[in-house]
Amino acid sequence: MVRGDEHLGGEPADVDRRLADRHEAMLRRRALGGYRRDLDGVDLDQLGAAGRAVMADGQPRRTTELVRMLAARFPTSTPRALGEMLIPALIPVAQMPPRGLWRAKGGVRNILLSSWLGREVEPAGEGADPVGQELVRRYLAALGPASVADLRAWCGLAGLPAAVGAIHDELVTFRDENGRELIDLPDAPRPAPDTPAPVRFLPAFDNAILGYQDRGRIIDDVHRGLSVAGARVILVDGRVAATWNVDAGTVVVTPLRPFPRAERTDVAEQGRELAMFLSDHETDRVQVAASPR
Structure with a gap:
């Protein structure tokens, strides 16, 4: 992500x-x-x-x-x-x-x-905002395509529309399903819409969620509180579908919605790989709790 x-x-x-x-x-x-x-x-x-x-x-x-x-x-x-x-x-x-x-x-x-x-930090100064412009480039390099509102929500800074405007000609633009303008670097990777999204276990406070003002792109509104509560979440088909933690060496998965058999299998497989990584290959224990009804 x-x-x-x-x-x-x-x-x-x-x-x-x-x-x-x-x-x-x-x-x-x-x-x-x-x-x-x-x-x-x-x-x-x-x-x-x-x-x-x-x-x-x-x-x-x-x-x-x-x-x-x-x-x-x-x-x-x-x-x-x-x-x-x-x-x-x-x-x-x-x-x-x-x-x-x-x-x-x-x-x-x-x-x-x-x-x-080894030297004093230079003031930002007035006029052109090269720092803001570089911040835009670096954000997009990691998290684009995104809107200006996403950028501001991520860094908390005001005045960024001017920085975006100053480099707008070097960016590419798109429209999302709600008609909002999204900006990106021209040579950045953008997978095709039908590219499969594999199961991913994310750490707490991951930028895949916190990096955007529109967090609904990968997490349902009913679960948005998880993104600021330090919960570790699991993406299934590109959306938050479960949380995870480690208990006595076992990776414990708690689904947030019903898991069909194929998804449960994929989550368990990724959970086993995570357990092996965390334990230096000493255990691959994973427990997937019952899905909510």
Whole structure:
């Protein structure tokens, strides 16, 4: 459902540096949306400056450590509010490797983005929006064809119609069944409508669902809450048809609709392959629960 990165191309490094600046206002709004009361009375500009000063020595720090160092100067009702606002809403950081370790926990250690890059992050500036334009290209490379509303729902940024307009001539356009314009990169893969969609087990918060404003393209409205609740879902014929988890080494499948025999067989086969992958080929146990009536 999500394309590879072979269509991203080589772009100037300054675009990557300025992506953080392009997202700053959105990240600040989101943090305030959840912690406005907790941060009442806290001067956010002063908080950001203090956080950057602490991180300026180039040493990686966990968010909890940074909060501990600043909590006395910026008291809040919850330390979590301070951490959620500091990183990444106020301080552009990179997560130090190793991170996302297989079968192990790797704690998050943050370092100033400027320290990681070896230079300051450049402001986005006024006028042309090369960062927004590159964001459009990269989104479409992974998730197109899509509408501008899909793009904004994915990244949370305003002002993207202007970026799309600036590069519209280099894109191709289509119309979906509701007449909405979809845009895409001209050389991106677009399988024929009758291409079979094999069974796929997706992780939680997968972009195949969250990458679009119109999530009804692959998930029924009655199940849309699963996409933001951290459920791991299974696609059957290109649509969410079940959830899955692992219990004592067994992949457990819970159908969301009745499964004909052929679909149940295909889901069980993919479940066995997943169980073998997760267990280093020690087990292929899969359990498909009874379908709802």
